[in-house]
Amino acid sequence: MLLLTCPVCGVAADETELAPGGEAHLTRFGPGSDDATFESYLFHRKNPKGVHFERWRHAHGCGKWFHAARDTVTLEVFGTYSAQVTEPPRDILDRIAAKHPGFEWEGGA
Amino acid sequence: MKRYSAFAVAREAMRYHAGWERAWTSPAPKSHYDVIVVGAGGHGLATAYYLGKRFGIRNVAVIEKGWLGGGNTGRNTTIIRSNYLQDPSAAIYEKSRSLYEDLSQDLNYNVMFSPRGVLMLAQTEHEVRGWKRTAHANALQGIPTEYIGPQRVKELCPIMNIDGPRYPVLGALWQPRGGTARHDAVAWGYARACSAMGMDILQQSEVTAIRQKAGQVTGVETTKGAITCGKLAIVVAGHSGVLADMAGFRLPIESVALQAMVSEPIKPVIDVVVMANTVHGYLSQSDKGELVIGGGADGFNNYTQRGSFHHIEETVRALCETFPIITRLKMLRQWGGIVDMTGDRSPILSKTPLGNCFINCGWGTGGFKAIPGSGWAMAELVARGEPGPLAAPFGLDRFREGRFIDESVAAGVAH
Ligand SMILES: Cc1cc2nc3c(=O)[nH]c(=O)nc-3n(C[C@H](O)[C@H](O)[C@H](O)COP(=O)(O)OP(=O)(O)OC[C@H]3O[C@@H](n4cnc5c(N)ncnc54)[C@H](O)[C@@H]3O)c2cc1C
């Protein structure tokens, strides 16, 4: 059972309380962008085997969106953080690098 | 390859079964193949088989990181049907279902295809309308299906409780020639036939990189060394994103865990396949007597082949309501597979941004039924370099062009 601590209300919620929201830190492209970037924003996903950054919503709790950094193979959670940032906080990236030597954040898509 | 037959069984019975040969060889990799298929699941093996059978391309390797058939092909609940809503889906799934009808004869390997009939229950008004619409679509597509009322459902499946309590059975979409097959046998049968054609199935060999030059694929690196190839077919289901990353492109796919389980074996109680999509429960009985049960998929990216516990609870709850007779059964085994989900819940058979590299993926929760048809269409795509009529609608460009083959509104779940 996946447990994530909601950074908004501080509750340690299990996954039945949460709604997954997919890959985080996507750059939004709208009308006026070229076909390739629009397609990429709408459909192309990293889908990594390993470290992943995601959006989640505390649906059956405070109702707020937040971010989580997770390993998709071990289900280890590196941390959760505010939805209002465009990149993961330093301490979470350090925690990931400690587990995965050489890991670097590639930036949002 | 020595043929299997009643005569062969009798002959071996007379000599302590000492004459059976290995079903496939375990060769060392050659340095070059005309075509390399990555992934020895059903789809990869069927692709190789039809490359040889239909197009005479036999210098082929199928490279598998684990054991053949050990991915989703050996983990699914084996439901076979072709009652899809959209025409392109109906065409490829019905091609596949019809190939299953005589696959055992074609492969000389008993895949135990059992067209016992598939019931898809309607438990909401929405589903009643949806299945009626599908039945009409199937009539136009030439696929025999029928919308039936609750009494007929009860006749076909007497152990079902059609009166609720939460979701009474309002009717069902009935496909009499749908059913099940033995999943391992499908992989093994294709593997044996490929090996007999001189193809190499390289197990315990993981592809770790894809080599390219001037936009064209030139080969792969594996844990058993580098191998060059003329063409590359990526057929790795849940690991499609990993292979696409090696090839340098992204896919409209996310991988999630889907679970199944089986009960202790009991006497025959149900001789049809039942799918209850609203409550997420799928039930059939294997020849060993185990009830084969499938449930819902996780909602988040996951490579654990385990799945979340609460899905088991949901599925079992739904099935206990629908089949009160099973409430005291013990579950024997539970497992998960990593399924490759596209946004429209339809597969991808396509050229890729990398030249001479082709991909077959996105079958998600419902590709076992598609193995023969998918291999048939994929072989054509790889051999000719262009898709034939079955594969053409399933190209990667459909996302950019907005030509979805939307089975997600039609069924919500696939199987
Ligand atoms: C629990 C469950 C229930 C299901 N129920 C049904 C059902 O009732 N009916 C139905 O039609 N479908 C069902 N499905 C879906 C079906 O199982 C799949 O769509 C189908 O088996 C996919 O076959 P495949 O050959 O594409 O993939 P797989 O069988 O997964 O084969 C892919 C292979 O690629 C290999 N591979 C991955 N990466 C590498 C690499 N780097 N190098 C070498 N090899 C690699 C893997 O080891 C694997 O063996 C179900 C799936 C699951 C998980």
Ligand SMILES: [Zn+2]
């Ligand atoms: Zn909260």
